[in-house]
Amino acid sequence: MELRADESLQSKAPVELTQESFNINNTWKDEHDPENPYNWPVTKKWALTYIAAFMTFLTMMNGTIITVAHFEISDTFNVDETAFPHSYWPVTTWAIGGAFSALFILPLAEDLGTRPVFLSTYLILICFLVPQAVAQNYATLVVTRFFSGGSVAILANTAAGVMGNLWDTEWTRSVPVSLYIIGYMAGSSMGPVMGAAIYQALGWRWISYMQIIWFTALFPIYFFSFYESRGTAILARRVKAQNNTEVNEKISFSILLSEKLIPSAKRPIVLVLTEPVLFVSTMWSAFTVGTLFLFTQSVEQVFMDLYDWNATQTGLIQGAIVIGELIGWSLNFISRKLYFGSASQNTEVPGAPIPEARLYMAVLGGVLGISGGMFTYAWTSYAHIPWIAPAIGLAMVGAGSVLVVSGVSDYVVDAYSSYAGSAMGAVATGENIFSAFLPLATMSMYQHLGLQWASTLLALIALVLSLVPSLMFVWGKEVRNRSPFMNQMTREAVKPNDAVV
Structure with missing residues (x-):
């Protein structure tokens, strides 16, 4: 997830525009230029923000809805699940497709503008x-889901880019970004709920048919209301109109490979392997998102085993996670207050918020929400305890997950500043990898450890991952000063209105 107008959201120039006229006119007329997305009417900006957040929610459901x-x-295609959850492969390939496109496709698409990338990928x-919907064999389902996952990743990251393109300060951007994150996470958790309702009424093939229907029905709305918001793309279009000619955007494949594809894929890997803070942040966020995907397997095992529920009921109960995520989203406003309020205590860069303040609510959400929720989910998993008790545990995990992912995303962007796009690329890739493979271990883990101890193990891992980042509250400044990549903001002034409370 790319969440701000930093490396990947604003600062990239269009692909090798060759006309001299563009080099002369590639800036706005003045700071009040009405074509600059920052100067659009507030109602127009909020309309596009809501559209982007809703689109993220709807497309992210595609990952888990099946x-x-x-x-x-499994019965239709004779898939054997006796010893291994082979039926989860369509979700695994979906997440792998997302990781692939995040590393390789997005960097090539970012220079084209948000509108053409969004509409074509849609x-x-x-x-x-x-x-x-019409698959006649299991391989078709597995392979096509790879490309669906890649498409959803591009659409979700395009929506994230919209937030950075429209809102020019941290303060104004914070709420739009939180809407994007809740759409991103609640969409994944809502997938089984929506899928259960469709499956119960119409059967499994209609899960895909219904998506075709609603995505197709919404396309005209997106076509007429999803405006181009990337400043460089708008400026390039202006140059074409002014010169009444086509700007040459052709570029050789070798240059594209050497200047875009290889560096964009290499830098996130280098950063995550050489930066301990980014490594821990990636593991923390990836485990959190992977846990939400893990619930698509564990909830079924727990509630079927304890309460003799059917697949539809186990899908609907995952709505508790969505409720928790909405609670977590509301708590993000406290995190926002704490972060901007920390500016008055910053002796490193007076007037700028302290990056580690992003983690206050994230650590709290990780310890009390994810770890506490997992412990609750674990030790209420008895047949004599009403189903509402483990459901409360699910809601606690949902609330904590939003706080963790929001805090990690914002902290990584703040701490790595000029390298934010690559750092977030590493986090996003980690999230997709954990979403792909962590749930594959669920069946075996819950069978061999038991319902209580399997969830307890996950709770302990979540607890450790949540406590380690709290060390940054004490040594954050020293760690950032020793890193060659972290915290450009310690050397650059910030806009005064970025630190307004």
């Missing part, structure tokens, strides 16, 4: 939903 139907899918997603 999980509730795995029994019937149509590609619809096209790959068709073979999922």
Whole structure:
């Protein structure tokens, strides 16, 4: 997830525009230029913000919406799940596709502008939903889900880019970014709930048919209301109009490979392997997101085993996670207050918020929300205890997950500043990898450890991952000063209105 107008959201120039006229006119007329997205009417900016957040929510459901139907899918295609959850492969390939596109496709698409990338990728997603609905073999489902996941990753990151393109300060950007994050996470958690309702009424193939219907129905709305918001793309279009000619945007494949693809894929890997803070942040956020995908497997095992529920009921109960995520989103406003309020205590860069203040609520959410929720989920998993008790544990994890992912994302962007795009690329790749493979261990883990101790193990891991970042409250300044990549903001002035409380 790329959440701000930093390296990947604003500062990239268009692809090798060759006309001299663009070099002369590639700036806004003045600071009040009405075509500059920062100067758009507030109502227009909020409308596009809500559209981007809603689109993220709807597309992220695609990742998990099919999980509730795995029994019937296995029966249809003779998939053996006795010893291994082979029915989860369509979700695994979906997440792998997201990781692949985040590393390799997005850097090539970012210079084209948000509108053409969004609309073209949206149509590609619809096209790959068709073979999922009519699949005659399991391989078709597994392979097409890879491309669906890649498409969703591009759409979600395009939506994140919109937030950075429209809102020019940290203060104004904080609420739009939080809407994007809740859309991103609640969409994944809402997938089984929506899938359960469709599956119960119409059958598993209609899970894909319904997506085709609603994505197609929404396309005209997006076509007319999803405006181009990337400043460089708007300026390039202005140059073309002024000169009444086409700007040459052709670039050789070798240059594209050497200047865009290889560096964009290499830098996140280098950063995560050489920066301990980024490594821990990636593991923390990745485990959190992976846990939400893990619930698509563990909730089914727990509630079927204890309460003899069917697949539809286990899908619907995951709505508790969504409720928790909404609570976590509301608590983000406290995090916002704490972060901007820390500016008065910053002796390193007076007037600028302290980056580690982003982590206050994240650590609290990790300890009390994710770890506490997992412990609750674990030790209420008895048949004599009402189902509402483990459901409360699910809601606690949902609330904590939003606080953790929001805090980590914002902290990484603040701490790595000029390298924020690459750092967030590492975090996003980690999230996709954990989402792909962590749930594959769920069946075996819950069978061998038992319902209580399997969840307890996850709670302990969450507790450790949440406590380690708290060390940054004490040594954050020293750690950042020793890193060659971290915290450009210690050397650069910030806008005064970025630190307004």
